[in-house]
Amino acid sequence: MPARRVVTGRSQEPRKRFAEELRKLRIERGDSLRRLGEVVGWDWSLFSKMEKGETLGGPEVVDALDTHYGTPGLLLALWELAVGDQTQFKVKYRKYFTLEAEAVSAWNHVAGVIPGLLQTRAYAHTLMETGLLERDDLTRHVEARLGRQERLTGADALGFRTILPEAVLRRPLLDPAQWQEQLQHLLTMGDRRNVTIQVLPHSAGLYALNLTDVTFLRLTDGRVVAWLETNFSGSLIEGTTDVDLLQLRYDRARDLALSPPDSRKFIMNVLEEAQCESSI
Template structure:
């Protein structure tokens, strides 16, 4: 069979293809970035960053561009593919990210930070700032926040998460951003596809004290796990090891607060946060 040849000659990488399509649509209209910015009410520099691939922007911006160019769902489709592209993440995470998109159900234990699927932009930015700077930081924040769409929509997979109390005690430096994060967790706890439990300090020692773990139930019926600590992460696919991690997770879940009690716990934490902006 002969090798497949590109039909359009454009990039097959989702993020790059999205940027290429934006440049093509604008040049076909004969508009400058300044004219585009004036027409849509955003700064022209935003569209320059979109067309260079330095940012993916928000769905609101993409919808406005789609209406401006009259291209229907094309741009939103390309944007969704770019946001979900696993190549945005560090290489050691890409295999897990690919499987996450295919999962029919997910279970997480968060040891010290909210899971990426439930992080706000403000939390993600502060958490990632120690490893990334400038435009690379912007891209990593977008990539992490883009994962949240996995839990949105009518066909979103069931998601169970157990939060160690340490997650709720380790605040951001900015009280307002920390409030937003706690509010997002409380709102998530009310969604029909999300089961959120808090594991209080009073539960005592358990089998996953030093390990954050994620389980993915895949379309073929397999369950894989991803374990992570401060130094490394590991995708676990061997059945025996996955089953052992599941036993530890189930035992820990029995120690956690019930979902309704867990949401009340988060609300109490929220009431303790100052409403004053950081200085």
Template structure:
């Protein structure tokens, strides 16, 4: 049996350490990324992103790499990298900076309204459902409410969002707050620089069925994307990756209701919400 190399851990940051180990293991194996992809049955570009620290991959991919490299500790390094939230926070902070500078924005939502369109009542209930409470909850609600300023003023960037019908079928528990949120959507849809479209259930299966995405058109002409699910977010800057996401987004736009029909859809939902006495 070949001697197994001890994991060095030259970097102290878990994700960087994991990426570094992947690069060293492949160098010792003397294989190219394309050869690695051919031998393990995955797109070789995935391994390139993992070695650059852009993604950590799935546990299935890492298990296959560990077997190929004869490095059983690789999965343990992956678990450390997956548990580390530092880089995700840094990516989100970078995204927020880019969002504030963007000249136009396009968005798709799977199950929750985009922060730019959330009322404080909606934000509070959604954040509380995620486990926040007390002072931390109040701070996050205030922070999310302040983001709506991005769509205010003469220099506000054009904003388009495509909402899966499931977003509007998931009501708040507080019916008065839910009515206020739906009315806010209607009010925002009247703005010339805001377009809201609904992707109905009748559209059938579609791409991005488990991922929210925001596209930012930047002042230098580039477009970047930020993808997010229930557990993590990722800033996507590689042009080929952004283009693939845009193609899926364009297909969703073709399936979605028009802004006019979407407004009628929201209005019908608003009419269905029962009124509750104010407390």
């Protein structure tokens, strides 16, 4: 009987934990990805994507890996947790979208990308394409994101504020025209009375929300909830104490950010730089 393996102790997110275990077992066995594909009978690129967390694979391939590594049931159990976590994530996301549709105001901080409510079609498409969605799913997700943006227009438009770290504005789309379109869209949306954009420059240094994507929603009953998101999962925070703590960190980040007028100038400068680079 193989030695009992400890399932906890590394990543606590099921999907990441599953990917870590796959890579650890392969390295311990001394298999290359290509060798693993030859022995188990699937294309090696599938195992590469599974170890990167880009896909979970199916139960047949996971069962075959359990047999190959002599870990009967372990990988399949981790796979089931990852699949269940993915389903729960979709349920939580639907709840968040429902709350967002009912909210009277929202404010957020993003760590790596422009917030969904302010993305152009090209930006949203490029971003979601990196998630390796199937073509039909990709189109559906992009349209859903653009549809949410209607909350920023109309008579009952959502009041929205965002803090954009400078790094977000220094990570362009590969297509210069599409990137310039996105920057111009930020300027256009920032001119709306219900939208406030603040840039947090590199010179602000480290701060409490440095690597955190968080969105706060004020609901019609006065409650405030928060949504924390990573590339693999999301959490809806409804406890007053936790929301207050996140709000305090948000306020401190906001204190470090440029004023809205200075933020507009900053984005204009980035746009001008992008235009100059594309004309060279």
